[in-house]
Amino acid sequence: MSYNRYPKEMKEAIVARLLEEDVVVVDIQKETGVGINTLYKWRDEAKNKRGLSATTKYKNADKWSSQDKFTFVLETANLSEIEFSEYCREKGIYPEQVKEWRDACINANDSTKEANSKSSxxxxxxxxxxxxxxxxxxxKEKALAETG
Structure with missing residues (x-):
């Protein structure tokens, strides 16, 4: 099947998964229904394309799940500022994004507490x-009963 038969977002998501180290192409083929040869072609094209690396999955970091963001925050928690910057650069993420995620993690329980207090x-x-x-x-019922 050709590339044009699949939405761009779908291909990008699949390619990102194909570039992960521990991925089995056959598993992705079974999940997505995309032909095995097409998957290998996409993976090889991505590896050869300039600027597309194993960190492609990080390019849309704002679309990550809360768990993925939390995991990234934990991975970077004990790094020095230089190590942190290098790590973010390797992953294709802006340090500001991670700092926002860290703040959100720190304040997560506060907002729940405030919401519960407000609800109460x-x-x-x-x-x-x-x-x-x-x-x-x-x-009013008593008054009505007295008049009637």
Whole structure:
């Protein structure tokens, strides 16, 4: 099957996986249905193409899962600034991205705590409002019963 039969994003994702060290091409073929010869061709083209390396999968780092971002933050946590910069450069990621992810990881529990606190406050307010409405309804029913 030719390249034109597959969406660009699909090919890029598959090529990124093909360039990983521990990937078995046959497994990708079974998962995607793309012909084995096409997969080998894509992989070889990618390896020969200037600027396309095993770090291609990092180019769309903003689309990573939370777990992948967290793992990257952990991998770089104990590196010096120079090592950190080199590592990011090797992976094709901007250090600023990783710093944002690190901040998000650090603040993750705070936002959950704030959300729970906010939810509890809103729930208390709704309960108070409900009690007021029930009292008002009972008062009006009593007044209606007295007039009728």
């Amino acid at each position: 406050k809103e729930l208390r307010e709704e309960r108070k409002k409900n009690e007021r409405l029930e009292k008002e309804l009972a008062r």
